[in-house]
Amino acid sequence: xxxxxxxxxxxxxxxxxxxxxxxxxxxxxxxxxxxxxxxxxxxxxxxxxxxxxxxxxxxxxxxxxxxxxxxxxxxxxxxxxxxxxxxxxxxxxxxxxxxxxxxxxxxxxxxxxxxxxxxxxxxxxxxxxxxxxxxxxxxxxxxxxxxxxxxxxxxxxxxxxxxxxxxxxxxxxxxxxxxxxxxxxxxxxxxxxxxxxxxxxxxxxxxxxxxxxxxxxxxxxxxxxxxxxxxxxxxxxxxxxxxxxxxxxxxxxxxxxxxxxxxxxxxxxxxxxxxxxxxxxxxxxxxxxxxxxxxxxxxxxxxxxxxxxxxxxxxxxxxxxxxxxxxxxxxxxxxxxxxxxxxxxxxxxxxxxxxxxxxxxxxxxxxxxxxxxxxxxxxxxxxxxxxxxxxxxxxxxxxxxx
Amino acid sequence: xxxxxxxxxxxxxxxxxxxxxxxxxxxxxxxxxxxxxxxxxxxxxxxxxxxxxxxxxxxxxxxxxxxxxxxxxxxxxxxxxxxxxxxxxxxxxxxxxxxxxx
Numbered sequence: 001x002x003x004x005x006x007x008x009x010x011x012x013x014x015x016x017x018x019x020x021x022x023x024x025x026x027x028x029x030x031x032x033x034x035x036x037x038x039x040x041x042x043x044x045x046x047x048x049x050x051x052x053x054x055x056x057x058x059x060x061x062x063x064x065x066x067x068x069x070x071x072x073x074x075x076x077x078x079x080x081x082x083x084x085x086x087x088x089x090x091x092x093x094x095x096x097x098x099x100x101x102x103x104x105x106x107x108x109x110x111x112x113x114x115x116x117x118x119x120x121x122x123x124x125x126x127x128x129x130x131x132x133x134x135x136x137x138x139x140x141x142x143x144x145x146x147x148x149x150x151x152x153x154x155x156x157x158x159x160x161x162x163x164x165x166x167x168x169x170x171x172x173x174x175x176x177x178x179x180x181x182x183x184x185x186x187x188x189x190x191x192x193x194x195x196x197x198x199x200x201x202x203x204x205x206x207x208x209x210x211x212x213x214x215x216x217x218x219x220x221x222x223x224x225x226x227x228x229x230x231x232x233x234x235x236x237x238x239x240x241x242x243x244x245x246x247x248x249x250x251x252x253x254x255x256x257x258x259x260x261x262x263x264x265x266x267x268x269x270x271x272x273x274x275x276x277x278x279x280x281x282x283x284x285x286x287x288x289x290x291x292x293x294x295x296x297x298x299x300x301x302x303x304x305x306x307x308x309x310x311x312x313x314x315x316x317x318x319x320x321x322x323x324x325x326x327x328x329x330x331x332x333x334x335x336x337x338x339x340x341x342x343x344x345x346x347x348x349x350x351x352x353x354x355x356x357x358x359x360x361x362x363x364x365x366x367x368x369x370x371x372x373x374x375x376x377x378x379x380x381x382x383x384x385x386x387x388x389x390x391x392x393x394x395x396x397x398x399x400x401x402x
Numbered sequence: 403x404x405x406x407x408x409x410x411x412x413x414x415x416x417x418x419x420x421x422x423x424x425x426x427x428x429x430x431x432x433x434x435x436x437x438x439x440x441x442x443x444x445x446x447x448x449x450x451x452x453x454x455x456x457x458x459x460x461x462x463x464x465x466x467x468x469x470x471x472x473x474x475x476x477x478x479x480x481x482x483x484x485x486x487x488x489x490x491x492x493x494x495x496x497x498x499x500x501x502x503x504x
Binding site for chain 1: 419420421423425427428429430434436438439441492494
Protein backbone atom coordinates (compact mmCIF):
# COMPACT_ATOMS: atom_id res chain seq x y z
CA UNK A 1 0.00 0.00 0.00
CA UNK A 2 2.94 2.34 0.20
CA UNK A 3 2.30 3.80 -3.24
CA UNK A 4 -1.25 4.74 -2.55
CA UNK A 5 -0.39 6.22 0.80
CA UNK A 6 2.44 8.25 -0.65
CA UNK A 7 0.27 9.39 -3.49
CA UNK A 8 -2.57 10.52 -1.30
CA UNK A 9 -0.36 12.27 1.19
CA UNK A 10 1.57 14.04 -1.57
CA UNK A 11 -1.72 15.26 -2.93
CA UNK A 12 -2.80 16.38 0.52
CA UNK A 13 0.37 18.37 0.97
CA UNK A 14 -0.02 20.08 -2.36
CA UNK A 15 -3.71 20.29 -3.21
CA UNK A 16 -3.06 22.16 -6.43
CA UNK A 17 -1.13 19.18 -7.70
CA UNK A 18 -3.59 16.32 -7.50
CA UNK A 19 -1.55 14.31 -9.94
CA UNK A 20 1.26 13.76 -7.48
CA UNK A 21 1.08 9.99 -7.74
CA UNK A 22 2.26 9.63 -11.28
CA UNK A 23 4.20 12.83 -11.52
CA UNK A 24 7.03 12.10 -9.15
CA UNK A 25 10.43 12.57 -10.72
CA UNK A 26 11.48 9.50 -12.61
CA UNK A 27 7.97 8.13 -12.95
CA UNK A 28 6.87 6.48 -16.18
CA UNK A 29 4.36 9.23 -16.80
CA UNK A 30 7.00 11.89 -16.67
CA UNK A 31 9.26 10.12 -19.12
CA UNK A 32 6.35 9.54 -21.48
CA UNK A 33 5.07 12.99 -20.87
CA UNK A 34 1.45 12.99 -22.02
CA UNK A 35 -0.73 14.61 -19.35
CA UNK A 36 -3.01 12.44 -17.26
CA UNK A 37 -5.84 14.97 -17.42
CA UNK A 38 -6.92 17.46 -20.04
CA UNK A 39 -9.31 20.41 -19.77
CA UNK A 40 -11.74 20.72 -22.67
CA UNK A 41 -13.24 24.18 -22.86
CA UNK A 42 -16.23 23.30 -25.01
CA UNK A 43 -17.50 26.85 -25.37
CA UNK A 44 -16.95 30.36 -24.06
CA UNK A 45 -20.71 30.97 -23.99
CA UNK A 46 -22.04 31.31 -20.44
CA UNK A 47 -25.18 32.83 -18.91
CA UNK A 48 -23.19 34.07 -15.90
CA UNK A 49 -20.96 37.16 -15.99
CA UNK A 50 -18.55 36.53 -13.10
CA UNK A 51 -15.99 39.33 -12.96
CA UNK A 52 -13.12 36.88 -12.27
CA UNK A 53 -13.84 34.49 -15.13
CA UNK A 54 -10.76 32.49 -16.15
CA UNK A 55 -11.64 32.75 -19.85
CA UNK A 56 -9.62 35.20 -21.91
CA UNK A 57 -10.95 38.75 -22.32
CA UNK A 58 -11.05 37.98 -26.07
CA UNK A 59 -13.67 35.23 -26.03
CA UNK A 60 -14.11 32.65 -28.82
CA UNK A 61 -17.44 33.27 -30.58
CA UNK A 62 -19.97 30.44 -30.87
CA UNK A 63 -19.38 30.11 -34.60
CA UNK A 64 -15.71 29.18 -34.15
CA UNK A 65 -16.41 26.26 -31.78
CA UNK A 66 -15.38 22.74 -32.70
CA UNK A 67 -18.26 20.64 -34.00
CA UNK A 68 -19.56 17.50 -32.31
CA UNK A 69 -17.63 15.34 -34.74
CA UNK A 70 -14.43 17.31 -34.15
CA UNK A 71 -14.72 17.01 -30.35
CA UNK A 72 -15.39 13.28 -30.63
CA UNK A 73 -12.29 12.84 -32.75
CA UNK A 74 -10.30 14.84 -30.17
CA UNK A 75 -11.60 12.66 -27.30
CA UNK A 76 -10.67 9.47 -29.15
CA UNK A 77 -7.22 10.81 -29.90
CA UNK A 78 -6.67 11.87 -26.27
CA UNK A 79 -7.58 8.41 -24.97
CA UNK A 80 -5.32 6.80 -27.56
CA UNK A 81 -2.23 8.80 -26.55
CA UNK A 82 -2.65 8.07 -22.83
CA UNK A 83 -4.82 10.81 -21.33
CA UNK A 84 -6.95 9.31 -18.54
CA UNK A 85 -9.29 12.09 -17.46
CA UNK A 86 -11.25 14.74 -19.31
CA UNK A 87 -12.66 17.83 -17.63
CA UNK A 88 -15.56 19.30 -19.59
CA UNK A 89 -15.49 23.01 -18.90
CA UNK A 90 -16.19 26.34 -20.57
CA UNK A 91 -17.66 28.94 -20.52
CA UNK A 92 -20.61 26.87 -19.57
CA UNK A 93 -20.26 23.36 -21.04
CA UNK A 94 -23.97 22.60 -20.66
CA UNK A 95 -24.62 25.39 -23.19
CA UNK A 96 -23.45 22.82 -25.77
CA UNK A 97 -26.48 20.88 -27.00
CA UNK A 98 -24.26 17.84 -27.66
CA UNK A 99 -22.85 17.51 -24.14
CA UNK A 100 -24.56 14.17 -23.38
CA UNK A 101 -23.23 12.78 -26.66
CA UNK A 102 -19.71 13.98 -25.84
CA UNK A 103 -19.81 12.49 -22.33
CA UNK A 104 -21.05 9.21 -23.79
CA UNK A 105 -18.19 9.25 -26.28
CA UNK A 106 -15.67 9.93 -23.50
CA UNK A 107 -17.05 6.90 -21.65
CA UNK A 108 -16.90 4.79 -24.81
CA UNK A 109 -13.21 5.51 -25.32
CA UNK A 110 -12.42 4.95 -21.63
CA UNK A 111 -11.93 8.52 -20.38
CA UNK A 112 -12.89 9.44 -16.81
CA UNK A 113 -15.17 12.46 -17.22
CA UNK A 114 -15.70 15.44 -14.98
CA UNK A 115 -18.23 18.22 -15.54
CA UNK A 116 -17.19 21.69 -14.39
CA UNK A 117 -20.39 23.72 -14.47
CA UNK A 118 -22.24 26.78 -13.22
CA UNK A 119 -25.30 24.47 -13.16
CA UNK A 120 -27.85 27.15 -14.05
CA UNK A 121 -28.82 25.62 -17.41
CA UNK A 122 -29.28 22.06 -16.13
CA UNK A 123 -32.57 20.26 -15.72
CA UNK A 124 -32.92 17.12 -13.63
CA UNK A 125 -33.64 15.15 -16.77
CA UNK A 126 -30.47 16.33 -18.53
CA UNK A 127 -28.36 15.62 -15.46
CA UNK A 128 -29.80 12.10 -15.36
CA UNK A 129 -28.91 11.69 -19.05
CA UNK A 130 -25.34 12.79 -18.30
CA UNK A 131 -25.21 10.32 -15.45
CA UNK A 132 -26.48 7.52 -17.70
CA UNK A 133 -23.85 8.50 -20.28
CA UNK A 134 -21.19 7.66 -17.67
CA UNK A 135 -20.32 11.04 -16.17
CA UNK A 136 -18.02 10.34 -13.20
CA UNK A 137 -18.03 13.58 -11.23
CA UNK A 138 -19.74 16.97 -11.06
CA UNK A 139 -18.17 20.22 -9.93
CA UNK A 140 -20.49 23.18 -9.36
CA UNK A 141 -19.22 26.71 -8.86
CA UNK A 142 -20.74 28.86 -6.11
CA UNK A 143 -20.35 32.61 -5.73
CA UNK A 144 -21.47 32.80 -2.11
CA UNK A 145 -23.68 30.97 0.40
CA UNK A 146 -26.85 33.01 -0.16
CA UNK A 147 -28.47 34.77 -3.15
CA UNK A 148 -27.76 38.44 -2.34
CA UNK A 149 -23.97 38.21 -2.66
CA UNK A 150 -23.92 35.18 -4.97
CA UNK A 151 -26.34 36.48 -7.62
CA UNK A 152 -24.65 39.88 -7.64
CA UNK A 153 -21.20 38.34 -8.26
CA UNK A 154 -22.61 36.04 -10.96
CA UNK A 155 -24.55 38.89 -12.54
CA UNK A 156 -27.49 36.49 -12.87
CA UNK A 157 -30.71 36.66 -10.90
CA UNK A 158 -31.77 33.35 -9.39
CA UNK A 159 -28.41 31.67 -10.04
CA UNK A 160 -27.75 30.66 -6.43
CA UNK A 161 -31.12 29.00 -5.84
CA UNK A 162 -30.72 27.05 -9.08
CA UNK A 163 -27.23 25.87 -8.12
CA UNK A 164 -28.51 24.57 -4.79
CA UNK A 165 -31.25 22.68 -6.61
CA UNK A 166 -28.83 21.11 -9.11
CA UNK A 167 -26.40 20.17 -6.33
CA UNK A 168 -29.22 18.26 -4.63
CA UNK A 169 -30.12 16.45 -7.86
CA UNK A 170 -26.45 15.55 -8.28
CA UNK A 171 -26.41 13.76 -4.95
CA UNK A 172 -29.84 12.18 -5.52
CA UNK A 173 -28.38 10.65 -8.66
CA UNK A 174 -25.43 9.45 -6.52
CA UNK A 175 -22.93 11.43 -8.52
CA UNK A 176 -20.00 12.70 -6.47
CA UNK A 177 -20.05 16.46 -5.97
CA UNK A 178 -17.34 19.06 -5.62
CA UNK A 179 -18.36 22.55 -4.53
CA UNK A 180 -16.05 25.11 -6.09
CA UNK A 181 -16.17 28.38 -4.16
CA UNK A 182 -14.30 31.23 -5.79
CA UNK A 183 -13.25 33.61 -3.04
CA UNK A 184 -12.32 37.30 -3.02
CA UNK A 185 -12.59 40.39 -0.83
CA UNK A 186 -16.35 40.74 -1.26
CA UNK A 187 -17.35 37.19 -0.24
CA UNK A 188 -14.57 35.91 2.04
CA UNK A 189 -16.66 36.86 5.08
CA UNK A 190 -19.06 34.05 4.03
CA UNK A 191 -16.43 31.30 4.08
CA UNK A 192 -17.62 29.57 7.29
CA UNK A 193 -21.16 29.51 5.88
CA UNK A 194 -19.92 28.24 2.51
CA UNK A 195 -18.15 25.37 4.25
CA UNK A 196 -21.37 24.52 6.08
CA UNK A 197 -23.30 24.78 2.80
CA UNK A 198 -20.95 22.21 1.23
CA UNK A 199 -21.54 19.86 4.17
CA UNK A 200 -25.32 20.37 3.97
CA UNK A 201 -25.23 19.63 0.22
CA UNK A 202 -23.41 16.35 0.99
CA UNK A 203 -20.47 17.37 -1.20
CA UNK A 204 -17.39 15.16 -1.24
CA UNK A 205 -14.96 17.98 -1.85
CA UNK A 206 -14.82 21.71 -1.43
CA UNK A 207 -12.40 23.86 -3.37
CA UNK A 208 -11.74 27.15 -1.63
CA UNK A 209 -10.22 28.84 -4.63
CA UNK A 210 -9.01 32.36 -4.20
CA UNK A 211 -9.23 34.32 -7.42
CA UNK A 212 -6.13 34.18 -9.60
CA UNK A 213 -5.54 37.51 -11.27
CA UNK A 214 -5.42 37.12 -15.05
CA UNK A 215 -7.79 38.26 -17.78
CA UNK A 216 -11.13 39.35 -16.36
CA UNK A 217 -9.96 39.04 -12.77
CA UNK A 218 -7.00 41.31 -13.46
CA UNK A 219 -9.39 43.94 -14.83
CA UNK A 220 -11.38 43.58 -11.59
CA UNK A 221 -8.44 43.29 -9.24
CA UNK A 222 -9.24 46.43 -7.26
CA UNK A 223 -12.75 45.12 -6.56
CA UNK A 224 -11.64 41.58 -5.71
CA UNK A 225 -8.24 41.66 -3.99
CA UNK A 226 -8.55 40.46 -0.39
CA UNK A 227 -6.74 42.12 2.48
CA UNK A 228 -3.84 40.37 4.17
CA UNK A 229 -5.95 40.11 7.33
CA UNK A 230 -8.67 38.30 5.34
CA UNK A 231 -6.15 35.81 3.96
CA UNK A 232 -4.77 35.06 7.40
CA UNK A 233 -8.27 34.52 8.75
CA UNK A 234 -9.16 32.33 5.76
CA UNK A 235 -6.19 30.08 6.36
CA UNK A 236 -7.21 29.61 9.99
CA UNK A 237 -10.84 28.86 9.03
CA UNK A 238 -9.77 26.28 6.42
CA UNK A 239 -7.36 24.56 8.80
CA UNK A 240 -10.01 24.34 11.49
CA UNK A 241 -12.61 22.97 9.04
CA UNK A 242 -10.19 20.39 7.63
CA UNK A 243 -9.56 18.99 11.09
CA UNK A 244 -13.23 19.10 12.06
CA UNK A 245 -14.56 17.57 8.82
CA UNK A 246 -11.90 14.91 8.21
CA UNK A 247 -13.53 11.96 6.47
CA UNK A 248 -16.68 13.98 5.65
CA UNK A 249 -15.48 16.79 3.39
CA UNK A 250 -12.10 17.12 1.71
CA UNK A 251 -11.04 20.76 1.36
CA UNK A 252 -8.60 22.02 -1.25
CA UNK A 253 -7.29 25.51 -0.68
CA UNK A 254 -5.75 27.81 -3.26
CA UNK A 255 -4.21 31.00 -1.87
CA UNK A 256 -3.83 34.17 -3.92
CA UNK A 257 -0.17 34.30 -4.86
CA UNK A 258 0.06 38.07 -4.47
CA UNK A 259 0.55 37.47 -0.78
CA UNK A 260 3.05 34.65 -1.15
CA UNK A 261 6.83 34.82 -1.00
CA UNK A 262 7.33 32.01 -3.47
CA UNK A 263 5.42 31.72 -6.74
CA UNK A 264 3.05 28.83 -7.43
CA UNK A 265 4.16 25.93 -9.60
CA UNK A 266 1.70 27.10 -12.22
CA UNK A 267 0.14 24.24 -14.22
CA UNK A 268 2.86 22.05 -12.72
CA UNK A 269 5.30 23.85 -15.01
CA UNK A 270 4.68 25.10 -18.56
CA UNK A 271 4.08 22.17 -20.91
CA UNK A 272 4.96 19.65 -18.23
CA UNK A 273 1.77 17.93 -17.12
CA UNK A 274 -1.22 19.84 -18.44
CA UNK A 275 -2.82 21.24 -21.54
CA UNK A 276 -6.25 22.52 -22.36
CA UNK A 277 -8.18 22.78 -25.58
CA UNK A 278 -9.96 26.04 -26.35
CA UNK A 279 -13.48 26.15 -27.85
CA UNK A 280 -11.96 26.77 -31.28
CA UNK A 281 -9.58 23.83 -30.87
CA UNK A 282 -6.28 25.43 -29.89
CA UNK A 283 -4.00 23.34 -27.69
CA UNK A 284 -2.84 25.62 -24.87
CA UNK A 285 -0.37 25.18 -21.98
CA UNK A 286 -2.95 26.85 -19.71
CA UNK A 287 -6.35 28.46 -20.14
CA UNK A 288 -4.85 31.97 -19.92
CA UNK A 289 -1.97 31.33 -22.35
CA UNK A 290 -3.61 33.16 -25.23
CA UNK A 291 -3.18 36.40 -23.27
CA UNK A 292 0.56 36.17 -24.01
CA UNK A 293 1.10 37.93 -27.32
CA UNK A 294 3.73 36.68 -29.72
CA UNK A 295 3.07 32.96 -29.18
CA UNK A 296 1.44 30.89 -31.94
CA UNK A 297 -0.76 28.09 -30.64
CA UNK A 298 -1.51 25.15 -32.91
CA UNK A 299 -5.04 23.86 -33.39
CA UNK A 300 -6.52 20.37 -33.54
CA UNK A 301 -7.76 21.60 -36.94
CA UNK A 302 -4.15 21.81 -38.18
CA UNK A 303 -2.59 18.82 -39.88
CA UNK A 304 -0.61 17.98 -36.72
CA UNK A 305 -1.60 15.35 -34.17
CA UNK A 306 -2.29 16.42 -30.59
CA UNK A 307 0.78 14.49 -29.41
CA UNK A 308 2.94 16.30 -31.99
CA UNK A 309 1.65 19.70 -30.86
CA UNK A 310 2.30 18.81 -27.21
CA UNK A 311 5.80 17.58 -27.86
CA UNK A 312 7.05 19.75 -30.71
CA UNK A 313 5.18 23.01 -31.11
CA UNK A 314 7.16 26.18 -30.53
CA UNK A 315 4.71 27.58 -27.98
CA UNK A 316 4.97 24.52 -25.70
CA UNK A 317 8.75 24.41 -25.94
CA UNK A 318 9.21 28.14 -25.41
CA UNK A 319 9.00 28.00 -21.58
CA UNK A 320 9.41 24.28 -20.97
CA UNK A 321 11.84 23.11 -18.33
CA UNK A 322 14.42 25.58 -17.00
CA UNK A 323 16.69 26.33 -19.98
CA UNK A 324 14.77 29.47 -21.02
CA UNK A 325 15.15 31.12 -17.63
CA UNK A 326 16.92 34.44 -17.09
CA UNK A 327 18.24 35.52 -13.70
CA UNK A 328 17.19 35.47 -10.90
CA UNK A 329 15.50 32.16 -11.84
CA UNK A 330 18.51 30.63 -13.59
CA UNK A 331 20.67 30.38 -10.48
CA UNK A 332 17.76 29.79 -8.11
CA UNK A 333 17.70 26.62 -6.02
CA UNK A 334 13.89 26.47 -6.40
CA UNK A 335 13.81 26.55 -10.20
CA UNK A 336 12.94 22.85 -10.49
CA UNK A 337 10.29 23.22 -7.79
CA UNK A 338 8.21 26.15 -9.04
CA UNK A 339 9.55 26.52 -12.63
CA UNK A 340 9.67 30.28 -12.18
CA UNK A 341 5.94 30.62 -11.40
CA UNK A 342 3.32 31.67 -13.91
CA UNK A 343 4.15 32.86 -17.46
CA UNK A 344 0.79 34.54 -17.96
CA UNK A 345 1.15 36.51 -14.75
CA UNK A 346 4.71 37.49 -15.64
CA UNK A 347 3.42 38.76 -18.99
CA UNK A 348 0.41 40.56 -17.52
CA UNK A 349 2.38 42.33 -14.82
CA UNK A 350 5.79 42.91 -16.45
CA UNK A 351 5.04 42.80 -20.19
CA UNK A 352 7.43 39.87 -20.75
CA UNK A 353 6.36 36.27 -20.17
CA UNK A 354 10.06 35.33 -19.81
CA UNK A 355 10.50 37.39 -16.65
CA UNK A 356 10.34 35.95 -13.15
CA UNK A 357 6.75 35.82 -11.92
CA UNK A 358 6.40 38.92 -9.70
CA UNK A 359 4.68 36.72 -7.10
CA UNK A 360 8.22 35.59 -6.25
CA UNK A 361 10.01 37.63 -3.60
CA UNK A 362 13.15 37.45 -5.77
CA UNK A 363 11.45 39.34 -8.62
CA UNK A 364 12.55 42.98 -8.76
CA UNK A 365 8.84 43.85 -9.14
CA UNK A 366 7.56 41.86 -6.17
CA UNK A 367 7.64 44.69 -3.65
CA UNK A 368 5.88 47.14 -5.95
CA UNK A 369 3.11 44.67 -6.82
CA UNK A 370 2.54 43.60 -3.25
CA UNK A 371 2.18 47.24 -2.24
CA UNK A 372 -0.29 47.85 -5.06
CA UNK A 373 -2.36 44.83 -4.01
CA UNK A 374 -2.38 46.05 -0.44
CA UNK A 375 -3.53 49.50 -1.53
CA UNK A 376 -6.25 48.09 -3.78
CA UNK A 377 -7.45 45.71 -1.07
CA UNK A 378 -7.76 48.59 1.39
CA UNK A 379 -9.60 50.81 -1.11
CA UNK A 380 -13.32 51.16 -1.64
CA UNK A 381 -13.59 50.29 -5.32
CA UNK A 382 -16.24 47.57 -5.16
CA UNK A 383 -17.95 47.84 -8.56
CA UNK A 384 -17.48 44.91 -10.89
CA UNK A 385 -16.75 44.86 -14.59
CA UNK A 386 -18.96 41.95 -15.69
CA UNK A 387 -17.64 39.42 -18.17
CA UNK A 388 -19.34 39.28 -21.58
CA UNK A 389 -18.62 39.11 -25.30
CA UNK A 390 -18.79 42.90 -25.56
CA UNK A 391 -15.58 43.39 -23.61
CA UNK A 392 -17.27 43.82 -20.23
CA UNK A 393 -20.04 45.89 -18.68
CA UNK A 394 -19.50 47.98 -15.58
CA UNK A 395 -21.88 47.22 -12.74
CA UNK A 396 -24.53 49.92 -12.20
CA UNK A 397 -23.64 52.23 -9.32
CA UNK A 398 -26.77 51.48 -7.33
CA UNK A 399 -26.37 47.69 -7.59
CA UNK A 400 -23.25 47.10 -5.64
CA UNK A 401 -23.44 46.22 -2.02
CA UNK A 402 -20.83 48.35 -0.31
CA UNK B 403 -22.78 9.52 0.04
CA UNK B 404 -23.69 5.93 0.78
CA UNK B 405 -21.18 4.29 3.06
CA UNK B 406 -19.07 7.37 3.61
CA UNK B 407 -17.12 7.10 6.86
CA UNK B 408 -17.36 3.33 6.80
CA UNK B 409 -15.60 1.20 9.35
CA UNK B 410 -14.03 -1.81 7.66
CA UNK B 411 -14.51 -5.14 9.42
CA UNK B 412 -14.47 -8.83 8.45
CA UNK B 413 -18.14 -8.58 7.57
CA UNK B 414 -17.77 -5.55 5.27
CA UNK B 415 -18.43 -6.00 1.56
CA UNK B 416 -16.49 -3.05 0.13
CA UNK B 417 -16.76 -1.79 -3.41
CA UNK B 418 -15.23 1.11 -5.31
CA UNK B 419 -17.65 4.06 -5.48
CA UNK B 420 -18.72 5.37 -8.85
CA UNK B 421 -16.17 8.17 -8.81
CA UNK B 422 -13.19 5.88 -8.20
CA UNK B 423 -12.26 3.68 -11.11
CA UNK B 424 -9.58 1.03 -11.08
CA UNK B 425 -8.14 0.82 -14.56
CA UNK B 426 -5.12 -0.60 -16.34
CA UNK B 427 -3.32 2.25 -18.06
CA UNK B 428 -2.05 0.79 -21.31
CA UNK B 429 0.19 3.74 -22.08
CA UNK B 430 2.09 3.60 -18.81
CA UNK B 431 1.67 -0.14 -18.31
CA UNK B 432 0.39 0.04 -14.77
CA UNK B 433 -2.80 0.06 -12.73
CA UNK B 434 -4.25 3.39 -11.66
CA UNK B 435 -7.19 4.59 -9.58
CA UNK B 436 -9.03 7.44 -11.29
CA UNK B 437 -10.79 9.81 -8.88
CA UNK B 438 -11.95 13.43 -9.03
CA UNK B 439 -8.85 15.57 -9.69
CA UNK B 440 -6.63 12.64 -8.75
CA UNK B 441 -4.84 9.76 -10.37
CA UNK B 442 -3.37 7.33 -7.87
CA UNK B 443 -0.87 4.58 -8.48
CA UNK B 444 -1.69 1.60 -6.26
CA UNK B 445 1.01 -1.03 -5.75
CA UNK B 446 0.56 -4.68 -6.82
CA UNK B 447 -0.87 -5.81 -3.51
CA UNK B 448 -3.39 -2.99 -3.41
CA UNK B 449 -4.45 -3.79 -6.96
CA UNK B 450 -4.98 -7.44 -6.09
CA UNK B 451 -7.11 -6.57 -3.06
CA UNK B 452 -9.06 -3.86 -4.90
CA UNK B 453 -9.93 -6.33 -7.64
CA UNK B 454 -11.59 -8.44 -4.98
CA UNK B 455 -13.73 -5.50 -3.85
CA UNK B 456 -16.84 -6.31 -5.88
CA UNK B 457 -19.45 -5.45 -3.27
CA UNK B 458 -20.35 -9.14 -2.96
CA UNK B 459 -17.25 -10.67 -1.38
CA UNK B 460 -16.71 -9.93 2.31
CA UNK B 461 -13.40 -8.92 3.81
CA UNK B 462 -13.36 -12.29 5.58
CA UNK B 463 -13.73 -13.98 2.19
CA UNK B 464 -10.86 -11.94 0.78
CA UNK B 465 -8.60 -12.95 3.67
CA UNK B 466 -9.50 -16.63 3.09
CA UNK B 467 -8.71 -16.36 -0.58
CA UNK B 468 -5.40 -14.50 -0.15
CA UNK B 469 -4.27 -16.79 2.71
CA UNK B 470 -4.84 -19.79 0.49
CA UNK B 471 -3.19 -18.28 -2.55
CA UNK B 472 -0.05 -17.21 -0.71
CA UNK B 473 -0.10 -19.98 1.91
CA UNK B 474 0.23 -17.30 4.53
CA UNK B 475 -1.19 -16.91 8.01
CA UNK B 476 -4.80 -15.73 7.69
CA UNK B 477 -4.79 -13.52 10.79
CA UNK B 478 -1.82 -11.52 9.54
CA UNK B 479 -3.36 -11.12 6.08
CA UNK B 480 -6.67 -10.05 7.56
CA UNK B 481 -4.99 -7.36 9.67
CA UNK B 482 -3.16 -5.99 6.61
CA UNK B 483 -6.21 -6.08 4.36
CA UNK B 484 -8.44 -4.33 6.91
CA UNK B 485 -5.83 -1.62 7.47
CA UNK B 486 -5.38 -1.07 3.74
CA UNK B 487 -9.10 -0.94 3.00
CA UNK B 488 -9.77 1.35 5.95
CA UNK B 489 -7.11 3.71 4.66
CA UNK B 490 -8.71 3.75 1.20
CA UNK B 491 -12.18 4.19 2.70
CA UNK B 492 -11.01 7.15 4.80
CA UNK B 493 -9.73 8.79 1.64
CA UNK B 494 -13.05 8.24 -0.11
CA UNK B 495 -11.93 5.55 -2.56
CA UNK B 496 -14.02 2.76 -1.09
CA UNK B 497 -17.60 2.45 -0.07
CA UNK B 498 -19.81 -0.31 1.28
CA UNK B 499 -22.18 -2.30 -0.89
CA UNK B 500 -25.83 -1.80 -0.07
CA UNK B 501 -29.21 -2.61 -1.45
CA UNK B 502 -30.13 -0.25 -4.27
CA UNK B 503 -32.76 2.34 -3.36
CA UNK B 504 -35.34 3.63 -5.75
